Amino acid sequence: MREQQLQDVLRRIPAGVATLQGEALRFGFVNEAMQLVLGSPVQEGQPVAEHPGTIPTDLLEVMQQVFQSGRPYVAKAYCIPLPGTDGEKPTPRYFDIALEPVREGDAPVSGLLLFAVDVTVQEEARQRAHQLSIETRRLDTRLRVLTETVPQITFTVDAAGKYEYVSPQWYYFTGQPPTADLNAIWPLLIHPDDRLRVLYQSDSARAAGIGWSYEYRLRRHDGQYRWLLSRALPELHAPDQAVFWHGALTEIHDQRELAEALRRGEAELRFLADSIPELIWTATAEGFIDYYNEYTAEYSGLTKDELGPTGWINLLDPSEQAGAARRWVQSIASGQPYEGLFRMRRHDGRYRWHIIRARQLADERGPRWFGACTDVDDQHRLREVLQTQYDELARTNRDLDTFVYTASHDLKQPVLNLRGLFEELRRSASFDDPQESQIVHMVDEALGQLDATLQELAATVQDQRGLSAPVETLDLRSVADEVLLGLRAQVQESDAVVELDFSAAPTLIYGRANLRSILHNLFSNALKFADPGRPPHIVVRSALTESGQPILTVQDNGLGMELPGRPAPVFQPFARQHPHIAGAGVGMYLVQRIVASRGGHLDVTSTVGQGTTFTVYWFEA
Amino acid sequence: MKAGALLLKMIHIVYMSRAVRPLSDQDLQALLDQCRRDNAARNVTGVLFYSHGNIAQLIEGEAEVLEPLFDVISRDGRHSNVVKLVDKPIAARSFEDWSMAFHPLEPSGFEALQGFLLPQHVPPPPSTLSIADAMLVDLVRLAVFGADAAPTESEPAHA
Numbered sequence: 001m002r003e004q005q006l007q008d009v010l011r012r013i014p015a016g017v018a019t020l021q022g023e024a025l026r027f028g029f030v031n032e033a034m035q036l037v038l039g040s041p042v043q044e045g046q047p048v049a050e051h052p053g054t055i056p057t058d059l060l061e062v063m064q065q066v067f068q069s070g071r072p073y074v075a076k077a078y079c080i081p082l083p084g085t086d087g088e089k090p091t092p093r094y095f096d097i098a099l100e101p102v103r104e105g106d107a108p109v110s111g112l113l114l115f116a117v118d119v120t121v122q123e124e125a126r127q128r129a130h131q132l133s134i135e136t137r138r139l140d141t142r143l144r145v146l147t148e149t150v151p152q153i154t155f156t157v158d159a160a161g162k163y164e165y166v167s168p169q170w171y172y173f174t175g176q177p178p179t180a181d182l183n184a185i186w187p188l189l190i191h192p193d194d195r196l197r198v199l200y201q202s203d204s205a206r207a208a209g210i211g212w213s214y215e216y217r218l219r220r221h222d223g224q225y226r227w228l229l230s231r232a233l234p235e236l237h238a239p240d241q242a243v244f245w246h247g248a249l250t251e252i253h254d255q256r257e258l259a260e261a262l263r264r265g266e267a268e269l270r271f272l273a274d275s276i277p278e279l280i281w282t283a284t285a286e287g288f289i290d291y292y293n294e295y296t297a298e299y300s301g302l303t304k305d306e307l308g309p310t311g312w313i314n315l316l317d318p319s320e321q322a323g324a325a326r327r328w329v330q331s332i333a334s335g336q337p338y339e340g341l342f343r344m345r346r347h348d349g350r351y352r353w354h355i356i357r358a359r360q361l362a363d364e365r366g367p368r369w370f371g372a373c374t375d376v377d378d379q380h381r382l383r384e385v386l387q388t389q390y391d392e393l394a395r396t397n398r399d400l401d402t403f404v405y406t407a408s409h410d411l412k413q414p415v416l417n418l419r420g421l422f423e424e425l426r427r428s429a430s431f432d433d434p435q436e437s438q439i440v441h442m443v444d445e446a447l448g449q450l451d452a453t454l455q456e457l458a459a460t461v462q463d464q465r466g467l468s469a470p471v472e473t474l475d476l477r478s479v480a481d482e483v484l485l486g487l488r489a490q491v492q493e494s495d496a497v498v499e500l501d502f503s504a505a506p507t508l509i510y511g512r513a514n515l516r517s518i519l520h521n522l523f524s525n526a527l528k529f530a531d532p533g534r535p536p537h538i539v540v541r542s543a544l545t546e547s548g549q550p551i552l553t554v555q556d557n558g559l560g561m562e563l564p565g566r567p568a569p570v571f572q573p574f575a576r577q578h579p580h581i582a583g584a585g586v587g588m589y590l591v592q593r594i595v596a597s598r599g600g601h602l603d604v605t606s607t608v609g610q611g612t613t614f615t616v617y618w619f620e621a
Numbered sequence: 622m623k624a625g626a627l628l629l630k631m632i633h634i635v636y637m638s639r640a641v642r643p644l645s646d647q648d649l650q651a652l653l654d655q656c657r658r659d660n661a662a663r664n665v666t667g668v669l670f671y672s673h674g675n676i677a678q679l680i681e682g683e684a685e686v687l688e689p690l691f692d693v694i695s696r697d698g699r700h701s702n703v704v705k706l707v708d709k710p711i712a713a714r715s716f717e718d719w720s721m722a723f724h725p726l727e728p729s730g731f732e733a734l735q736g737f738l739l740p741q742h743v744p745p746p747p748s749t750l751s752i753a754d755a756m757l758v759d760l761v762r763l764a765v766f767g768a769d770a771a772p773t774e775s776e777p778a779h780a
């Protein structure tokens with residue numbers, strides 16, 4: 001009964017139990033667990049060596065030795081693979097195997113007890129742990145190689161701020177011996193100007209349990225301070241509880257110097273641009289102004305925001321804005337330089353002439369525009385004054401020519417008369433004295449010379465001025481515009497309004513230089529004798545008389561004049577109605593002469609204090 | 622507030638931006654439809670230019686409507702790098718309604734869309750704009766479409 005119970009227990013325990021009997025080690029009792037260990041079914045009485053199953057030979061040999069020596073043996077984590085079925089790979093299994101010799105008292109060993117405890121799970125876990133530790137060591141080595149070969153200094157600090165680790169680069173960089181007391185020395189190597197800030201920043205980051213990133217100067221082995229970037233992240237062991245900070249120091253000295261130099265360079269350029277008393281600006285590739293120098297604000301009285309990206313256009317004279325805008329868009333589209341002469345409004349509302357120039361700079365930062373507006377007002381005004389003076393001189397010159405021409409023409413008749421009278425005198429009087437006849441001869445010669453000189457004079461002036469030029473069909477409007485252009489200074493100065501209406505008779509067949517001379521004198525006369533109390537208003541009209549002949553009227557609202565009986569002294573050379581007003585006084589005389597020479601005449605009506613109207617009858621005497 | 626005393630301040634805003642990724646014809650059509658509907662409802666007028674990811678838009682309307690609308694538009698995830706060029710009071714509108722100009726990838730069918738223009742058919746800026754503002758519109762159009770799609774060669778109204 002007890003035997004039976006024991007057998008039951010042995011059969012069911014999860015460890016393999018078997019008895020091996022006699023020198024041949026024949027299977028005796030084999031429990032179920034052992035059956036599984038051995039793989040194939042076991043015949044009682046069969047020697048282990050003949051078992052077709054899984055028992056490796058080295059174990060068989062050990063069994064023999066234990067039987068011989070009578071000394072028990074335990075093999076730990078011994079591998080007995082489970083043969084695979086149908087050609088599959090055998091599955092490794094691990095057992096702690098105990099071999100216990102059996103003997104009664106002092107009798108020789110009669111058999112063996114075989115125990116096998118399955119430790120596969122433990123063994124596999126152990127092997128995994130082993131592999132992990134190999135892998136960890138490998139990673140560890142790699143990490144160390146990496147931390148010691150990267151150019152950065154790497155470090156680990158604990159929550160109290162003590163350095164746990166610093167890579168060898170720190171020693172290379174600082175030149176400190178490996179025995180140096182890291183925590184004592186490090187703060188001393190920080191640039192005095194940065195020290196307090198750095199200590200405070202890392203302290204507060206550690207207190208807050210967060211990482212940091214800041215820059216400071218650290219003393220290098222050669223005594224030079226170099227800029228470093230310190231970045232570190234906390235290692236959290238529990239949420240919100242940082243234990244270590246791991247970080248790296250990167251040398252950023254050169255970048256910082258470069259950035260500093262750039263900043264300095266830019267600041268200097270900006271200072272330069274702001275110091276120049278000229279409007280300087282830059283624009284984006286798209287043509288929007290993104291910088292105006294200080295002088296621009298000073299000149300225009302507007303801030304950068306008030307000017308805006310295209311607001312410079314608003315500074316230009318309204319009549320010039322559209323053209324300037326069109327050309328700027330063209331420059332942006334083509335990349336061609338921009339240049340133009342414009343009037344730009346100053347803060348006080350005065351317009352001053354400026355040359356606006358802009359050029360595109362294309363480099364690796366992409367295209368940008370640089371522009372400048374140069375004040376050329378003084379030069380421009382000087383040029384205008386010179387131009388006016390030049391016009392004046394040219395006009396006087398022309399008038400003189402015309403005067404000479406008409407005078408020579410006018411003198412022809414008296415000379416002719418003189419010669420007639422002289423011939424008469426020579427015929428009627430007799431000169432006995434040979435000296436007298438010589439005088440007569442000399443007078444005759446002198447008269448001939450006078451005549452020739454007059455003719456030459458007239459011919460020269462005629463050629464030069466084109467006064468004798470053949471007539472042509474002239475567009476009154478374009479000749480009048482041309483003449484007014486020459487008088488624009490006087491027109492602008494006096495704020496004159498000139499109304500031209502040639503619709504009734506737009507063209508005239510006449511000598512071009514003659515027409516110009518006539519219009520010039522009539523217009524400048526009207527401007528010159530303006531009433532200082534009101535701006536001149538001049539109305540110029542062409543018309544046809546009842547007989548179909550062309551006429552021209554020039555009506556002004558000037559001072560007006562007293563008209564004596566004919567011949568009107570207005571038309572006499574040097575006759576001056578208004579002695580206080582500058583002018584050679586030959587103007588109207590010339591007009592009258594020219595008109596007359598072409599078969600026409602000049603008429604005048606005037607009211608003092610209201611104005612004067614001249615009427616040119618081109619071809620009606 | 623007395624209703625009669627309401628003098629609504631009109632402003633216009635011009636900005637440029639970059640599409641986050643190229644907008645397809647369908648994307649543009651959806652945007653066109655939505656903007657037409659919403660802008661008409663809110664009395665917003667203007668024009669939008671699109672080409673190869675470049676965007677420029679002018680919107681005009683009442684300040685109380687436009688400022689928040691621009692906020693919404695500038696935060697729209699379809700584009701980024703929104704740069705406001707102008708934001709200022711105007712005396713009157715220059716655009717009758719809201720329209721959009723782009724090069725459709727599939728040209729057919731777009732002619733029928735209301736408020737859609739081909740870049741080369743965009744009229745020159747209206748003469749109600751100041752010359753400085755008209756030039757700004759010309760410049761953003763140039764920046765979006767490039768020099769090839771130059772405006773129809775008619776002289777601007779204020780030449």
Ligand SMILES: Cc1cc2nc3c(=O)[nH]c(=O)nc-3n(C[C@H](O)[C@H](O)[C@H](O)COP(=O)(O)O)c2cc1C
Nearest residue numbers: 655656659660669676678680693694695697699700
């Ligand atoms: C380039 C661009 C332009 C836009 N223009 C307008 C516009 O003019 N009017 C408008 O209502 N929404 C416009 N939107 C759309 C708005 O950003 C927003 O998506 C729209 O108002 C829908 O808003 P909701 O969902 O709140 O109605 C534009 C979006 C983009 C990307």
